[in-house]
Amino acid sequence: MTLTLAQVEHIAELARLTLSDQEKTKFCEQLSDILEYAARLQTLDTTGIAPTASVLPERSVLRADEARPGLPVQTLLSNAPKVEAGQFCVPPVLDLD
């Protein structure tokens, strides 16, 4: 399993990660090595084996549907890099021009 540079760039874009050229080359090599190692999983016959997403017994966890006090808005905003009018502030997402 060898990843191409284009694949690495595609994955980085999916993951919203800016990578330097040096990082791209390095990840190309290292991720290929790791995936090659992981390829040994393909040698196992898993026909009829159910996947495990959680080791716990499957169960529903419910609680009464009632309002409870939460943390104050100001407290929750206290770590934000930019705040305006009691809200998280971000640049325009839609280009309306």
Next chain:
Amino acid sequence: MSDITGLTLSQLVHGLRSGDFSSRETVQAYLAQIERLEPTLHAFLTLAAEQALAHADQADRQLAAWRKDEESHIPPLLGVPLAIKDVLCVAGLRCTAGSRILENFVPPFNATAVDRLLESGVIVLGKTNTDEFAMGSSTENSGYGPTHNPWNTERVPGGSSGGSAAAVAAYMAPAALGSDTGGSIRQPAAFCGISGIKPTYGRVSRYGLIAYGSSLDCVGSFARLVSDVALIYSLIAGQDEQDATSMDYPLAQANLDEVDLAGLRIGIPDEYFIAGIQPEVEAGVREAIKTLQSLGAGVERISLPHTEYALPVYYLIAPAEASANLARFDGIRYGPRSAAQNMWDIFRHTRGERFGAEVKRRIMLGTYALSAGYYDAYYGQAQKVRTLIKRDFEQAFEKVDVIAAPVAPTTAFPFGQHSDDPLAMYLEDIFTLPANLAGVPGLTFPVGFDTQGLPVGMQLMGPHFREDILFKAGHAYQQVTDWHNTMPPIVENSLNQK
């Protein structure tokens, strides 16, 4: 030893209640030890010295009131200081997860495990160093520089909870909290010559633990003694409605008064004693098994046939979960924000500038494993093989009560040994990953030293929710051995220099 830092948790509690020393004196003793060794070891990322002393004074007032009325309620660990791995939120205290992307994050709430300890009267000394987002086996991936092993400062302390392990091994804290997703409590405990528990998945709430691999993450405890590890565990375990995966399974109290292990069946898995393991590690573990036998335990060979697949399964599932969990770090709600102007560039650049190499590597790996066209071949297949690994354990525990094995193939390795070869670093985890994939508990405790004076640890794994069996066996072992009382030379010197 007369020094406060040499006492066990129960000795600390006894001393505080009887007034032999105050909580302030206790906190001061640990802060002094931190001052002596922190410049060399770098176990902490944030210290809470002033706050800890203020809490100690409060505890001393409560203790004084209690002494006048010993029938009144008293929290079990009132006035006892502890260290917390920097992936667990403590309200008002900076929490970085070892990452530059959270360098100024101050959580507004407590993790449930922390909350329970605070209710038990514990005082937080500070937050300990970790590989970034708990991804690593050496603390070399910390965004704030590595922690050094108290037994040999040229060596890693293990990871990712290397700061917690080093702090306890260096008598800078009597006990500490850590987290274990693929071995991050057990391996550093082994490398630093102390004891540590990775509980059953679902036993301790993950609320307030900065998520790495949500189906694998466990919060657990470190101390020099197994009995102290068990005490902290008993205070943090139990269902929590803030974590839907936490279970209300009854907590079996470990019988620590009994050293007799008659009737205990120990399984020795062939797959954990393989070529390439450091001979002194294997010898130490085998010798420890003999000691357990001398206490009455029976031993039999078992097989966990899918062990060799645990590594590739883990390094697909954990990065897949990490790639989703770490999507929240985008410079919008917390952490520094890149100077980019456009929304998408803010995401890309904040993450690209602030995440370290290993975190990026795992996000990339996980994103790939989950991406269209590769999901079935990688993530899907890994989840199926995870089922096979889980079954191995279920079948083994039909025959035996516990499984004894090495914790890692070697003792603590030198800095930089695996820096250019992530796969070689991942191989350090081969003996700890299976317990996380199967969700079973694992206890590590020291069983000797190699010829270079580095600690050798062993792990006992047990059935789901049977931490009590592990604690009983580990405690019995420590009743007849002295490894847990051996002090790193640097610690001995620091205490003599006072």
